[in-house]
Amino acid sequence: MLNPSLNAFRPDLADKRLMGQVEAERFVDPLIKRVQVPIAPLKSGADGRSGLDTQAMLGEVVKVFEEGANGWSWVQLDGDGYVGYMPSNALGPFGGPLNDEFVVGAPTHRVSAVRTFVYPGPDLKFPAAVFLSLGAGLILGEEREVRGTRYRKLLNMPTPNGEAGWVVAQHVQDVEDKADDFVTVAESLVGTPYLWGGKSSLGIDCSGLVQLSCELAGIPMLRDASMQEKEAGVALDLSAGLPPLERGDLVFWPGHVGIMTDAETLLHANGYHMAVAREPLAGAIERIAQNEYGALRAIRRLVG
Incomplete structure (x- = not known):
């Protein structure tokens, strides 16, 4: 079905x-x-x-x-x-022009900072209009430097007053540029509040953290933990217990997923910390076994 x-x-x-x-x-x-x-x-x-x-x-x-x-x-x-x-x-x-100033279409850049602000003009002293999260897709135009800070004009989203906004140039990257390590992307979100269904630096859940981090590294990833458990990478053999783990291994419980940052440390968005947090995998296994998720069920390694 x-x-x-x-x-x-x-x-x-x-x-x-x-x-x-x-x-x-x-x-x-x-x-x-x-x-x-x-x-x-x-x-x-x-x-x-x-x-x-x-x-x-x-x-x-x-x-x-x-x-x-x-x-x-x-x-x-x-x-x-x-x-x-x-x-x-x-x-x-x-796609196409909205008017003489704005256009929509395939993004030319993405937000590469955890979050950035859209200003009504190229000046950090101006009151920020809105914020954009890591991964947001932008079409950028003119570049200006003001007092040593470079800005780019945002062409695919007017500010609330209908005018063009500006973003800090060092907070964006070409849309074709990919992160070398998706785990580093995930680590940049430590402390982000837990939000069921969230997939932004304002709030994120366990599978959203995996998906967003992988996307920015050019790795396709489905949304739900159950989907990721079936499709991501290759499954490791757990018949003899935990195998030696590596940075980037995905660890699954029923309905939950985390990322190994090294052989012993788990990074995950979770309801216990209500945030993206690191903790020893051994402690997480013991604690999670006592709640609704139960026992660790699978480990998958991304390859290629």
Whole structure:
């Protein structure tokens, strides 16, 4: 059976590509849009009270199957295929000029700092308009240097007053540049608050930490811990107990995942610390065995 989290189908509506695989009253082609806000929620239902499943960043491509009258759209993220409901006002055109100053399309750069601010002008003394998280996709234009700090003009997201914003140049990198080590990316998020469904430096969950870190290193990764446990890398043999572990190994419990920073230390976003935290793996195994997740179930090593 197709996973409804990764395939857009409901009894009344489905992705046209699924015709013949699922039953639905109507099959439609999606309208392609992009996220036009710093962080957009993807929820399990079309209302503000529904649970947060994941988040999408500025510039991400989204397939829209239904634009609801209640202000929520039923969508599928193009990157990892996740399906859910997103505020319609978080979405904008897929590409092209917005006016004489703004344009949308494939990002030229990404935020490489844990987070950065968008200023109404190229000056750090100006009041920051909004913040952008690690991984946000930007289209950048003109560069200016003011009192030794370089800024780039942001072209794919107006500030709240409708004008162009500016970001600090050293906080962004070319979209084609990839991190050498996804674990280093994850380590930069130590202390980030735990947020179920979160995938930003404002709040993040265990599988979101793995996915975001891997994405910035050019490693495709599905969203949920259960999906990552099935698909990521290769499984290590646990029949004789824990094998020698390496930096970057992914450690799985039912519904939870962490990253080894070395042979003995686990890094994970978790509800015990309510943050991204490091701790000895042995202690984590003992503690987690006593709560809802139970015993360690798998270890997978990313290869290639």
